[in-house]
Amino acid sequence: MNATWECIVVGGGAAGLSAALVLGRARRRTLVIDAGAPSNRVSHGIGGLLGHDTKKPAEFYAEARANVAAYPAVELRAGFVASVVRRLDLPGSGPTTTSDGAPDTAASASGGTFTVILADGTRETTRTVLLATGMDYRRPDVPGLEPLWGGSVFHCPFCHGWEHAGRPLGVLDRGEMGVHRAQLLRAWSDDVTLLTDGPDELDDAQREDLEARGVTIDRRPVAGLDADGGALSAARFADGTTRPLNGLLIPVTLHQRSALATQLGVDFAPESPLSTETIAVDPMGATSVPGVFSAGDASISMPSVANAIAAGSAAAAGVVQRLTSG
Numbered sequence: 176m177n178a179t180w181e182c183i184v185v186g187g188g189a190a191g192l193s194a195a196l197v198l199g200r201a202r203r204r205t206l207v208i209d210a211g212a213p214s215n216r217v218s219h220g221i222g223g224l225l226g227h228d229t230k231k232p233a234e235f236y237a238e239a240r241a242n243v244a245a246y247p248a249v250e251l252r253a254g255f256v257a258s259v260v261r262r263l264d265l266p267g268s269g270p271t272t273t274s275d276g277a278p279d280t281a282a283s284a285s286g287g288t289f290t291v292i293l294a295d296g297t298r299e300t301t302r303t304v305l306l307a308t309g310m311d312y313r314r315p316d317v318p319g320l321e322p323l324w325g326g327s328v329f330h331c332p333f334c335h336g337w338e339h340a341g342r343p344l345g346v347l348d349r350g351e352m353g354v355h356r357a358q359l360l361r362a363w364s365d366d367v368t369l370l371t372d373g374p375d376e377l378d379d380a381q382r383e384d385l386e387a388r389g390v391t392i393d394r395r396p397v398a399g400l401d402a403d404g405g406a407l408s409a410a411r412f413a414d415g416t417t418r419p420l421n422g423l424l425i426p427v428t429l430h431q432r433s434a435l436a437t438q439l440g441v442d443f444a445p446e447s448p449l450s451t452e453t454i455a456v457d458p459m460g461a462t463s464v465p466g467v468f469s470a471g472d473a474s475i476s477m478p479s480v481a482n483a484i485a486a487g488s489a490a491a492a493g494v495v496q497r498l499t500s501g
């Protein structure tokens with residue numbers, strides 16, 4: 176079967192666009208299909224991205240798309256990929272079709288194409304697929320949190336700590352990871368409170384460590400977050416009392432945004448506190464399934480725009496290598 180595309184990139188965020196730029200410059204017929212919801216779109220600015228530090232995400236993505244659009248081999252298309260079906264074109268046997276679930280170890284190094292099916296029913300065929308779908312950042316269910324997410328409520332101090340430095344900051348977590356985050360956040364403020372939302376799950380050594388670092392432990396059950404002018408002003412407790420806060424570091428867990436990785440049968444990386452659903456890749460973004468690559472949050476353990484760009488670039492080189500040898 177002759178595939179229309181040499182690579183279909185699913186997701187046009189930082190990782191997918193970075194990959195598309197490299198693929199376009201390598202003159203590889205590439206289709207980027209993007210649902211248009213990068214994870215940081217609600218954020219006030221991108222913290223810590225060299226050359227674009229604090230730039231509004233919408234501006235950054237518009238510039239990135241313009242970079243990619245300059246290369247005729249690449250098409251950027253708005254849409255949602257509903258499923259990907261792997262076809263095996265085994266030497267001598269004619270085209271055979273696999274279901275979209277089971278990984279087939281009979282896939283030869285040279286063989287296989289993919290049919291990508293969009294939510295609108297459109298079908299496209301490709302020699303390689305690059306999953307750059309990002310992740311769903313699941314947040315604690317705290318009243319008042321959502322409007323503040325990506326601003327004064329954040330999951331990454333490296334991204335958002337600077338903007339809140341020197342002010343009263345909170346960490347919402349009751350266990351070991353809360354200790355770690357509170358220790359970390361002290362680099363940005365002398366006034367850090369660990370909100371355990373009820374009894375803590377710390378041992379004596381952890382409590383003493385936090386005390387020695389000047390971190391307050393507040394065990395009052397949290398009822399919600401108060402805002403003033405669109406920014407966090409206080410944590411509100413079940414007993415009606417409050418604690419003034421200007422920034423809150425919250426725990427998140429990352430989850431695949433769709434079943435594509437599972438459908439394709441890729442291996443996942445070992446469990447971490449951040450995610451149980453990270454796609455396992457080699458340094459060039461290759462997954463355990465021949466012809467399937469991944470980059471960005473979907474397959475890296477430290478999510479950031481810079482890391483997504485780097486991973487996208489490496490995965491594109493991996494795709495080109497495969498197309499060259501296959």
Ligand SMILES: Cc1cc2nc3c(=O)[nH]c(=O)nc-3n(C[C@H](O)[C@H](O)[C@H](O)COP(=O)(O)OP(=O)(O)OC[C@H]3O[C@@H](n4cnc5c(N)ncnc54)[C@H](O)[C@@H]3O)c2cc1C
Nearest residue numbers: 186188189190210212213214215222256309471472479480
């Ligand atoms: C609130 C917030 C603030 C952040 N702030 C910063 C920061 O300041 N600095 C920093 O370095 N990092 C920050 N990050 C992390 C950073 O945004 C991510 O690490 C980075 O955006 C990951 O890029 P990605 O391309 O892998 O995924 P994403 O940017 O999430 O892009 C994935 C794209 O794929 C699309 N997609 C998903 N599934 C499909 C499908 N089936 N079909 C078609 N398209 C699909 C999505 O709609 C999206 O457009 C922040 C994250 C969050 C959540």
